[in-house]
Amino acid sequence: MVTDLGIELPRGMKLSNPVIAASGTFGFGSEYARFVDIGALGGVSVKGVSPKPWLGNPPPRVWETPMGLLNSIGLQNPGVETFIEKDLPLLRSHPTKIIVNIIGHTVEEYRQVAERLTNQDGVHALEVNISCPNIKEGGMMFGQDPDQAFAVTRAVRDATDLPLLVKLSPNVTSPVIIAQAVEAAGADVISAINTVLGLAIDIGLRRPALGGMTGGLSGPAIKPLALRIVYEIAQQVKIPIIGMGGIQNAEDVVEFLMAGASAVMVGTITFQYPDRMNQIIRELPDVLQSCGFASLREVVGVALPQSQKSNVQRAGVI
Amino acid sequence: MVTDLGIELPRGMKLSNPVIAASGTFGFGSEYARFVDIGALGGVSVKGVSPKPWLGNPPPRVWETPMGLLNSIGLQNPGVETFIEKDLPLLRSHPTKIIVNIIGHTVEEYRQVAERLTNQDGVHALEVNISCPNIKEGGMMFGQDPDQAFAVTRAVRDATDLPLLVKLSPNVTSPVIIAQAVEAAGADVISAINTVLGLAIDIGLRRPALGGMTGGLSGPAIKPLALRIVYEIAQQVKIPIIGMGGIQNAEDVVEFLMAGASAVMVGTITFQYPDRMNQIIRELPDVLQSCGFASLREVVGVALPQSQKSNVQRAGVI
Amino acid sequence: MEEGKRLTCPVVARTQAAEGHVELILQSRALARAVPGQFAHILTPGVLRRPISFSRIESENDLIGLLFQVVGSGTRWLAERSIGNELDVLGPLGNGFPAPDPMKPWAAVGGGVGVPPLFAAVQKWSHLTGDRPEIIIGARTAGWVVMENDFKELGIEPIVTTDDGSKGQKGNVADPLSLWLDNHNEAQVYACGPIPMLQAVRRLSAGRATTYLALEQRMGCGIGACLACVVPTVGDFGLSYRRVCTDGPVFRGEEMMW
Amino acid sequence: MEEGKRLTCPVVARTQAAEGHVELILQSRALARAVPGQFAHILTPGVLRRPISFSRIESENDLIGLLFQVVGSGTRWLAERSIGNELDVLGPLGNGFPAPDPMKPWAAVGGGVGVPPLFAAVQKWSHLTGDRPEIIIGARTAGWVVMENDFKELGIEPIVTTDDGSKGQKGNVADPLSLWLDNHNEAQVYACGPIPMLQAVRRLSAGRATTYLALEQRMGCGIGACLACVVPTVGDFGLSYRRVCTDGPVFRGEEMMW
Numbered sequence A, B: 001m002v003t004d005l006g007i008e009l010p011r012g013m014k015l016s017n018p019v020i021a022a023s024g025t026f027g028f029g030s031e032y033a034r035f036v037d038i039g040a041l042g043g044v045s046v047k048g049v050s051p052k053p054w055l056g057n058p059p060p061r062v063w064e065t066p067m068g069l070l071n072s073i074g075l076q077n078p079g080v081e082t083f084i085e086k087d088l089p090l091l092r093s094h095p096t097k098i099i100v101n102i103i104g105h106t107v108e109e110y111r112q113v114a115e116r117l118t119n120q121d122g123v124h125a126l127e128v129n130i131s132c133p134n135i136k137e138g139g140m141m142f143g144q145d146p147d148q149a150f151a152v153t154r155a156v157r158d159a160t161d162l163p164l165l166v167k168l169s170p171n172v173t174s175p176v177i178i179a180q181a182v183e184a185a186g187a188d189v190i191s192a193i194n195t196v197l198g199l200a201i202d203i204g205l206r207r208p209a210l211g212g213m214t215g216g217l218s219g220p221a222i223k224p225l226a227l228r229i230v231y232e233i234a235q236q237v238k239i240p241i242i243g244m245g246g247i248q249n250a251e252d253v254v255e256f257l258m259a260g261a262s263a264v265m266v267g268t269i270t271f272q273y274p275d276r277m278n279q280i281i282r283e284l285p286d287v288l289q290s291c292g293f294a295s296l297r298e299v300v301g302v303a304l305p306q307s308q309k310s311n312v313q314r315a316g317v318i
Numbered sequence C, D: 001m002e003e004g005k006r007l008t009c010p011v012v013a014r015t016q017a018a019e020g021h022v023e024l025i026l027q028s029r030a031l032a033r034a035v036p037g038q039f040a041h042i043l044t045p046g047v048l049r050r051p052i053s054f055s056r057i058e059s060e061n062d063l064i065g066l067l068f069q070v071v072g073s074g075t076r077w078l079a080e081r082s083i084g085n086e087l088d089v090l091g092p093l094g095n096g097f098p099a100p101d102p103m104k105p106w107a108a109v110g111g112g113v114g115v116p117p118l119f120a121a122v123q124k125w126s127h128l129t130g131d132r133p134e135i136i137i138g139a140r141t142a143g144w145v146v147m148e149n150d151f152k153e154l155g156i157e158p159i160v161t162t163d164d165g166s167k168g169q170k171g172n173v174a175d176p177l178s179l180w181l182d183n184h185n186e187a188q189v190y191a192c193g194p195i196p197m198l199q200a201v202r203r204l205s206a207g208r209a210t211t212y213l214a215l216e217q218r219m220g221c222g223i224g225a226c227l228a229c230v231v232p233t234v235g236d237f238g239l240s241y242r243r244v245c246t247d248g249p250v251f252r253g254e255e256m257m258w
């Protein structure tokens, strides 16, 4: 029986288990406090934070699609100062790892917000969001070009010694090239994937359903795409990967682990079932057991082509 | 009430309605003959055909995902000679438009098969598949690079005067750049989209679920991605677009039309409901009516940003 | 205000409230402590829960009502629930209406499925105010007028308007409201309905009455975490998007930027 | 062979065939003209239909059986059907078993849910052959043995094997088959079950018996259009992928390339 779900990511970042709340779906943590046992989560990645407050996109900002959710939030956030002052104190009262998702319009803004968050009590890691499809400048732009992805990652790397996750966009021809660029620039972990650029039409209104026109698709619909990207990247980079996209249950988590992820993030399903992450953590040992595994370590990358498994094992500091 | 669903595509290709069976999901047509009124369809795009027979990928070749279907057929086909001899005669007995989807490992193979199909009785158009994610050489490779997309399209264009559809891959950073390349190379119509590169893991077997490892995702799950690509391309090219990806009903068809498509193809849903295309064609007039349209022409591109609508109207030879 | 929880609530009654409109009565001690204007976020087969306001709140017997129009997959599924089925609900959520000032004239204006939360408010507070509140309820057509009889059972005769004139006054709720405002000073107006109706209410009331508007917006989480459900409001530095689920659903008219 | 159609068939009986196994009896004139080894492609809530063989075919009263193990979402949904529900079915599909040669010894070997199509074959043809066919049915464990009593009702005592020895002989179907083949010449063996079992059947029968194997493969269309359901077979120029849905499900042992 797998009893220890603990994992260790680079720079000594230890998680009690591999299940982390995905950025943007869990607010700044405390909103869900009365529905979820936050202390039992492996970690919480908070909503993207920028140097100054951002207004976000016009509503409607969400639209349901077949087994998917389109969103166009546009990274509305109160800015890093308000986050540090108001939200962080509440959040750090929970015994979990806090990952702050950061965002900027320019490389300099990414650097600024990273610097400001470094040495803040309760901030355990940064997740550089170079993949948000819902803003006009910055965001996904940086994640679609290897040079820009490198530049942002390097600037943030220079500004902080916190563990650095870089979150990749699926909306590219080759996710591997971007992954290699951010690895070369000093990323400690790759988060994959952010949402898939999509659109819905409100046929009654004869216009795009979302206020921001296009939006980001999340939820079970994108799981196969997310798994493919994790599987491709795991064969070509050495740093660990946190996989996400459409996870609904412990079996889905095992799929991501087998495809090469060392941990996972869980987003959209929380809207339906606020405590689903807790349930997944409870059920994971049984599912691993029934697949014949004695430890989490054995599972990671087991579905990769034979020659690539060692890569992941080397990377897998788990 | 919209009574005339007829549309006219370039080079005088007239369809009785805008609903076409999608390539690879409708075989060579006759398999479905006892379940579907083929003559009532706007057209049929047959399974991809290559100069010589192709073996295809090892099974399993399909896997169900949340509202989606992963496939890795690998373009098994009997080759163009057998197609002309055995399948085409059966198919052309139905009063519909026959579009032959063509595929090759090299530019020369695409040219060959196009040439061979030109002037064949019953072949009304060619659809150049530069977007199949399930073959190692050729296929999607050509659809991920604008220069190669141009080269294939130009070679086929030079070999035939049939109406030329070019089918694009969603697995690219910028579908618009590929669309512009094939437009410049002489494509008459853009088909968008082919399947989305994905993966599933069979956690019991600890390996990718499909024999070919990765596969192509189709079905309702991909509809938002497909609509986004149609909407982007419609703003940047002048030739008409045939939209597809996850269409289940007449409302979905209207979404694609509003996003800028002049016609649609319908694939995966046929496996569940063989006669769904017939049903969609029957219901389309009512749905258009209830949205307040008096003709098909008015609908196309109505959800595009204001400045772009004229583009589509110019293109929309419907 | 009551803190929302995740609850499992049995359906104890189901009525056809109007053509294509159903009211479900749920038994729940926690929900029955809701304030009118609050809502339940209900699990249905889709990827998102569905927000529905409380149409009645009976704290004496732990019952609440959900009255909704069947407009899509979620409400269709809800309409198929029957007695004994259980619903998975987050609630009560959001900020409801404030209790009306007993000293001031009060009108409640509802359009379509905006009527239910106003009924809950009137049911709770109508005995507080000196005069009975003025009730104005509008609908597209006669078959869609909801809760008229419920108001009558409280002893209040609502003014009914229909767009097509098939019942009550032809037209919308603006005309009777305008008339009422002409005759009442320092009034308070509670309203819920489509945006154009709420805009009219705000315009008519400007400078004459305090308005409380219960808004709708497409929601994700329903509890303030995802920033999906925003509406444009007047912020310190101009436009500011605020959340219907936790900053609302009830806003004061002058807060809105439309 | 009967041409498959799209049919709506009522469930007229439902039995718990074994632990986690259900048999549904459908009424359908068209399906009841199926050949043993053919299958139905059944609409369930997923994106794909589910293929299930006919476990019995009673053309006199227009009834067929579908006996399946609950292994996932589709079979779970099917197991929840009850009398009066209707199924949306494409069928009968595929090429069934040939009628056995009455002059030759006949054995039917089934593993797990491979047993049902063999029962349908034995039910139809056992009176044709001089000797009763030899029936060998295997399962993981006692609770999963299916249709043993059905064979007994035909007057045939099947040999039962279980992997864990909880019922019948411990081990798999290979040992009793091997024994039988030692004592029968120019035999014909019909088999259905997991691939390793079918491989063993083929190996044991090589040069001694004609084998007909009913195969499974994940399917798309079920009618030959999508080329999803292929298995590796011996073609004119080496490996050739052929379709289970229309070239099979029944293949001769020597056709397989495994």
Ligand SMILES: Cc1cc2nc3c(=O)[nH]c(=O)nc-3n(C[C@H](O)[C@H](O)[C@H](O)COP(=O)(O)OP(=O)(O)OC[C@H]3O[C@@H](n4cnc5c(N)ncnc54)[C@H](O)[C@@H]3O)c2cc1C
Residues within 6 Å of the ligand: A063, A064, C039, C048, C049, C050, C051, C052, C053, C054, C066, C067, C068, C069, C070, C071, C072, C073, C074, C075, C076, C113, C116, C117, C215, C216, C217, C218, C219, C244, C249
């Ligand atoms: C605070 C609040 C209170 C509400 N109270 C009521 C009520 O008492 N009675 C009633 O009939 N309706 C009410 N609504 C509207 C109700 O939520 C929608 O009609 C319902 O969600 C439609 O779901 P559907 O699946 O049937 O429609 P679909 O169109 O299939 O829904 C698709 C998606 O859009 C969302 N959606 C569609 N229409 C609306 C809408 N008007 N507002 C918010 N989200 C929407 C759905 O929640 C779902 O996520 C309320 C909405 C809000 C925000």
Ligand SMILES: Cc1cc2nc3c(=O)[nH]c(=O)nc-3n(C[C@H](O)[C@H](O)[C@H](O)COP(=O)(O)OP(=O)(O)OC[C@H]3O[C@@H](n4cnc5c(N)ncnc54)[C@H](O)[C@@H]3O)c2cc1C
Residues within 6 Å of the ligand: B063, B064, D039, D048, D049, D050, D051, D052, D053, D054, D066, D067, D068, D069, D070, D071, D072, D073, D074, D075, D076, D113, D116, D117, D215, D216, D217, D218, D219, D244, D249
């Ligand atoms: C010709 C044929 C005849 C069959 N006859 C029987 C029978 O008589 N009794 C019985 O219990 N089973 C039979 N099977 C297997 C049966 O089709 C699967 O068990 C069933 O499809 C599983 O569906 P699910 O939704 O419960 O499982 P899931 O695993 O949720 O299904 C996911 C997908 O995989 C497919 N799939 C899963 N397992 C199989 C399998 N073994 N073969 C083919 N597709 C599979 C499903 O059809 C579906 O598309 C037969 C299969 C074939 C091809």
Ligand SMILES: Cc1cc2nc3c(=O)[nH]c(=O)nc-3n(C[C@H](O)[C@H](O)[C@H](O)COP(=O)(O)O)c2cc1C
Residues within 6 Å of the ligand: A022, A023, A024, A025, A046, A047, A048, A069, A071, A073, A075, A101, A129, A132, A167, A193, A194, A195, A217, A218, A219, A220, A222, A244, A245, A246, A247, A265, A266, A267, A268, A269, C220, C226, C228
């Ligand atoms: C409403 C919403 C808001 C999101 N906001 C962010 C964000 O601020 N930063 C970010 O990196 N990802 C954001 N995401 C993406 C998620 O973190 C996650 O990558 C994606 O939703 C896929 O996971 P899921 O399918 O489990 O939701 C958001 C997703 C949703 C649905």
Ligand SMILES: Cc1cc2nc3c(=O)[nH]c(=O)nc-3n(C[C@H](O)[C@H](O)[C@H](O)COP(=O)(O)O)c2cc1C
Residues within 6 Å of the ligand: B022, B023, B024, B025, B046, B047, B048, B069, B071, B073, B075, B101, B129, B132, B167, B193, B194, B195, B217, B218, B219, B220, B222, B244, B245, B246, B247, B265, B266, B267, B268, B269, D220, D226, D228
């Ligand atoms: C089983 C299968 C086989 C396919 N084969 C082809 C093919 O040969 N050529 C091609 O251009 N597209 C092929 N496609 C892609 C479809 O034509 C279509 O682009 C895609 O499935 C999206 O539409 P849908 O969601 O309606 O199925 C195939 C799709 C499926 C599911």
Ligand code: FES
Residues within 6 Å of the ligand: C218, C219, C220, C221, C222, C223, C224, C225, C226, C227, C228, C229, C230, C243, C244, C245, C246
């Ligand atoms: S619905 Fe998530 S913040 Fe309101």
Ligand code: FES
Residues within 6 Å of the ligand: D218, D219, D220, D221, D222, D223, D224, D225, D226, D227, D228, D229, D230, D243, D244, D245, D246
């Ligand atoms: S399932 Fe489509 S060809 Fe067999």
